[in-house]
Amino acid sequence: MKYARTLQLDGIEIPEAPIPPEYEKILTPDALLKLRDTVREFRPLLNELRRNRARKRHLRRNGLLPLGFNPETRELRADLSWQALSCPPALTGDLTGARLEFTGPAHSRGGMVNRFASGADFAFECLEDALSPWWDNLMQAQVNLYDVARGQLTHPKKKDVVVGVGGKFAQLEVRPRGLHLDDPRVLVDGIPVPGFLLDFVLHFHHNAKLLYEHGLGPFFYFAKLEGAEDAGWCNSVIEFSQERHNIPCGTTRASILIETLPALFEAAEIVYELKSHIGALNDGRWDKYASDIREQPRNIFPGRSQLTMQTERARAYTLYTSWVCYTRGVPKVGGMEAGIPLSKSDEFNDAELQKFNDEALRKAIANKKIEADPEGLACIGAWVAHPFWVQHLRPLFVHEDKNWKQHARQRFLDVNLQGKEEELTKAMTAVPEGTISVEDLWEGVTAQIEYKESWISGAGAKGIEYRDFANNKLIKILMDDLATDAITDAQHWTWQRLGARIQDSAENAARIEQVLGIHLGDEKSITPELLARLYQEKLKRIRARLGDESYAKSSFGLAAQRSLELATMGDNRFEQYEYVPEYLMPDLLEAERKTWK
Incomplete structure (x- = not known):
């Protein structure tokens, strides 16, 4: 060592x-x-x-x-x-x-x-x-x-x-x-x-x-x-x-x-x-x-x-x-x-x-x-x-x-x-009015996977490229830290837990169904299955960007897995893990110990 x-x-x-x-x-x-x-x-x-x-x-x-x-x-x-x-x-x-x-x-x-x-x-x-x-x-x-x-x-x-x-x-x-x-x-x-x-x-x-x-x-x-x-x-x-x-x-x-x-x-x-x-x-x-x-x-x-x-x-x-x-x-x-x-x-x-x-x-x-x-x-x-x-x-x-x-x-x-x-x-304590779009979901998936992989791998601030779901076009670059992961994790858990609905155009809804091979139904509810498919789609695009060899050496797959686990936990999710690092720390420790050998 x-x-x-x-x-x-x-x-x-x-x-x-x-x-x-x-x-x-x-x-x-x-x-x-x-x-x-x-x-x-x-x-x-x-x-x-x-x-x-x-x-x-x-x-x-x-x-x-x-x-x-x-x-x-x-x-x-x-x-x-x-x-x-x-x-x-x-x-x-x-x-x-x-x-x-x-x-x-x-x-x-x-x-x-x-x-x-x-x-x-x-x-x-x-x-x-x-x-x-x-x-x-x-x-x-x-x-x-x-x-x-x-x-x-x-x-x-x-x-x-x-x-x-x-x-x-x-x-x-x-x-x-x-x-x-x-x-x-x-x-x-x-x-x-x-x-x-x-x-x-x-x-x-x-x-x-x-x-x-x-x-x-x-x-x-x-x-x-x-x-x-x-x-x-x-x-x-x-x-x-x-x-x-x-x-x-x-x-x-x-x-x-x-x-x-x-x-x-x-x-x-x-x-x-x-x-x-x-x-x-x-x-x-x-x-x-x-x-x-x-x-x-x-x-x-x-x-x-x-x-x-x-x-x-x-x-x-x-x-x-x-x-x-x-x-x-x-x-x-x-x-x-x-x-x-x-x-x-x-x-x-x-x-x-x-x-x-x-x-x-x-x-x-x-x-x-x-x-x-x-x-x-x-x-x-x-x-x-x-x-x-x-x-x-x-x-x-x-x-x-x-x-x-x-x-x-x-x-x-x-x-x-x-x-x-x-x-x-x-x-x-007023709950803000608004909607949840396909791009809102996709932006959250991007932030979670890109940031968790970075954090586990030793980088706590990351310039994340946000691209749209439909065309993969670069929209913005933000220097994100753990706070971004915290908000998106909290949103995804409550959305799927409370059965929140996607409120978007018919065209955007059809696009997500086509790309993911999933039927949203009339309610267009955010479900664990929908989140899982979105995480897999993000991993597919990351692999295409990095190539198989670099992707295999990364922690993106683990980041997606942990994001889905946190998003689909039971009712006491926030009592078990108020802050995301409490859940991810074992993965970080394992990753850094590999560099000590």
Whole structure:
């Protein structure tokens, strides 16, 4: 086994994962013992949080606990006198100005160099949805973070290109894995460590003091929180880590992705729990819609193309998170611009640009004229996944009015959402109207198979080509991560479970019957058989694209099999596997172990 050895200290061990020489600066005895101590301190409460999450989900999804705001914290939400604490003067890194965040998987050394040198305000280095958690990916990510914090991150192909944090380069934000996943390759007291703590502690141990001394954080993004209890746990981890590294309280800042429905209803409470360390709130999209479907599994949501940020549900969601931000003194960051140019010249055509500009303008419009749009969200910035967006979108978030934040706060105070929680709950749980077309199904099949194969094989962010079903014509290319797989998996399960119908033209229905050799019937219901045929058709086209030899070496067949299994599970599907990686992790571990031999 390449570089294989057992690394074992008092109470912590890495029993089989390879540790080449470049990882040794990360897996130092001091770092591992700090990880051990942190896990011992916080794993018992995390396990309790996980049990509470599962209990609440079961109650909500069986109608025993209503979806909505927590009545026990009504007074906290009603009290507008409390604010998040401002960043201390020692933090010179700007979390409140115009903020374009260029995101990508942290293990890609070349990609990280490009993000830091792109002109973006922040390089958002992901160890979560955009990174497949192969051992080598996780360790290489830590090596890259170690190097960039010291100003010595070199491009793998251009050794003269060296980047660091801040100054002429971007600032650093790190997104560790969510609270729901363990990492079986590192054991504390014989039990797998929480993935969040492995990612957080190694980065914090090696880099936090250095970043603090330069006024640059450390800055984090936390994902998949489900409420105030989760936020309180995260805050305790931050305080514990700051104390052990002699870093002042409030120096570490964590931006929170509001990407689950339970977290939305507790957005104010999350800010309160993290008020000494909150960096920003960020609106998700696909993960949020996936959570919506899981929380309301008896409802049929339309095709993904109709799940925009303009639905009643999404507008209420983004309005409420903006209101929380501006009444509590917290920056608001808009969600992802995931488009990749169709042309090889890295330019978008006019139609593509217009689509993305409309969404970006809605996020930013309150920065230009507060009164221009009553639903302008006053975001200070957005995420991007392609360098084109850095220069194209950043001017939208530059503030002409130096007092715009005070104006925005007053505007949101004037909106006065106090006393409107019943109305908000209705809007935030409204099932979007729409249809399910042949192309909606086909797009979901494409995303599931292409992405799962990539994730199992070690790539967590993939540029996926979406082609139409009828003619195999290229429609768009999107940089997709695990969130895309989450939404399509949730849709396919509910559609076949609830007997959703395809609502499409007779011509398109006839085409799918002809290609698949199946009769849809008068109801045109989405059945397990229809999904199975669609997966097989996708595999047929992938084989034709790759050739037999390359296809045989791939995991596309396994990806299709797992997609069908998840789509046709029984009624407790989401209680068994809330998140897709919980189901796919054994396949990933088997795939990576083959590379260790």
